[in-house]
Amino acid sequence: MSVALTKNQELAMNGGSPVRKTLLPYGRQWLDEDDIAAVVEVLRSDWLTTGPKVAEFEQAFAEFVGAKEAVAVSSGTAALHAAIYALNIKPGDEVIVPALTFVASANCVVFQGGTPVFADVDPETLLLDPEQVEAKITPRTKAIMAVDYAGQPCDYDTLQAIADSYNLSIVADASHGIGGSYKGRRVGSLANLNTFSLHPVKHITTGEGGVITTEDFELARRMRAFRNHGITSDHRQREAEGSWFYEMVDLGYNYRLTDFQCALGIRQLQKLPDWVERRRAIASRYNDAFATSPSVKPLGIAEDVSHAYHLYVIRLNLEHLSADRSTIFTDLRSQGIGVNVHYIPVHLQPFYQRRFGTRRGLCPVAEWAYERILSLPIFPSMSDQDIEDVITIVHHVTNFRDAPI
Numbered sequence: 001m002s003v004a005l006t007k008n009q010e011l012a013m014n015g016g017s018p019v020r021k022t023l024l025p026y027g028r029q030w031l032d033e034d035d036i037a038a039v040v041e042v043l044r045s046d047w048l049t050t051g052p053k054v055a056e057f058e059q060a061f062a063e064f065v066g067a068k069e070a071v072a073v074s075s076g077t078a079a080l081h082a083a084i085y086a087l088n089i090k091p092g093d094e095v096i097v098p099a100l101t102f103v104a105s106a107n108c109v110v111f112q113g114g115t116p117v118f119a120d121v122d123p124e125t126l127l128l129d130p131e132q133v134e135a136k137i138t139p140r141t142k143a144i145m146a147v148d149y150a151g152q153p154c155d156y157d158t159l160q161a162i163a164d165s166y167n168l169s170i171v172a173d174a175s176h177g178i179g180g181s182y183k184g185r186r187v188g189s190l191a192n193l194n195t196f197s198l199h200p201v202k203h204i205t206t207g208e209g210g211v212i213t214t215e216d217f218e219l220a221r222r223m224r225a226f227r228n229h230g231i232t233s234d235h236r237q238r239e240a241e242g243s244w245f246y247e248m249v250d251l252g253y254n255y256r257l258t259d260f261q262c263a264l265g266i267r268q269l270q271k272l273p274d275w276v277e278r279r280r281a282i283a284s285r286y287n288d289a290f291a292t293s294p295s296v297k298p299l300g301i302a303e304d305v306s307h308a309y310h311l312y313v314i315r316l317n318l319e320h321l322s323a324d325r326s327t328i329f330t331d332l333r334s335q336g337i338g339v340n341v342h343y344i345p346v347h348l349q350p351f352y353q354r355r356f357g358t359r360r361g362l363c364p365v366a367e368w369a370y371e372r373i374l375s376l377p378i379f380p381s382m383s384d385q386d387i388e389d390v391i392t393i394v395h396h397v398t399n400f401r402d403a404p405i
């Protein structure tokens, strides 16, 4: 008796298919013994939090990105929240946010009572499209949230020209972008406020963590109070001054990053240049491998940027395939390739539809892209064999799902 195979079983059996035994994730942290030793050293010291390592990490981070000030906080989301707070965004204010980003880029505006206004992205780069930004400006617009999607810096000169002519601030959500540059200027020094995430899938990690960089001392001062309940002095300063007195001048949060996390951050930062190089080498191998594929198209890259490749995103040419993105996603996962999708357009999330009435059709390019994108594994400790496995299996799956001509 013959049993009908599902397409997926057929794929798995197809011609000695190159299935991997273990799932290769799309991103992964890299921790060495010296990272662990640095954390343990702090755990044995007097200061577990708000001690000397915070300032040391902030200084090293500011130097790395070429900014005057760096403020360390407990997550990338806290960094975005602090930036929106520092700009004094209030109820009634609007911030223009790209539709294709992680929800936190928009949520931070809502935290302060503001309204995120979604703008569409460029179909080649999936970065915020400056023309779409200008089309969304109203008398209530206060800022533009520029997200360096996948690790490619936005077109900051064009965005800055728009911001200058309408008197707006720019927040760069550079959670994907550390190590990149735009026209020779480093990510972290490109906007009024630049935010980073130190989550384990990002370039460097402190477990959870975030940083905001700025040239503006006053904004940095406001954010340092904001991360500490809105109190103007911290525990260590009061201890040094032998004082108990403190003042809460504004509403803040506990968004502090611990000293042992900062000790980890200092170590990770030292390795970042090599890791970004490795990410670029992996991306370059993928670019070559998919250059002539009829089914898979890498994202476009502007000429004047240096990409940091937090993600390597491909667009599926659905017109050339007999399956949709969800099926290809499942195929690749079943073959051991841990692909992911970045992102579901934020305006399609139930919360945004309910609270702000956003609907399908609002940002057609982001919606079109969402149906086609997949993030392939990219992280510095990937072996050359891992990279070749990804390439072979992507070719294998897309050939198998080739549309009949």
Ligand SMILES: Cc1ncc(COP(=O)(O)O)c(C=O)c1O
Binding pocket: 075, 076, 077, 078, 080, 101, 102, 104, 105, 147, 173, 175, 176, 196, 197, 198, 199, 208, 209, 210
């Ligand atoms: C673009 C973007 N913004 C913000 C965040 C939030 O960072 P965190 O997870 O550290 O809060 C992330 C993290 O996934 C992100 O990718």
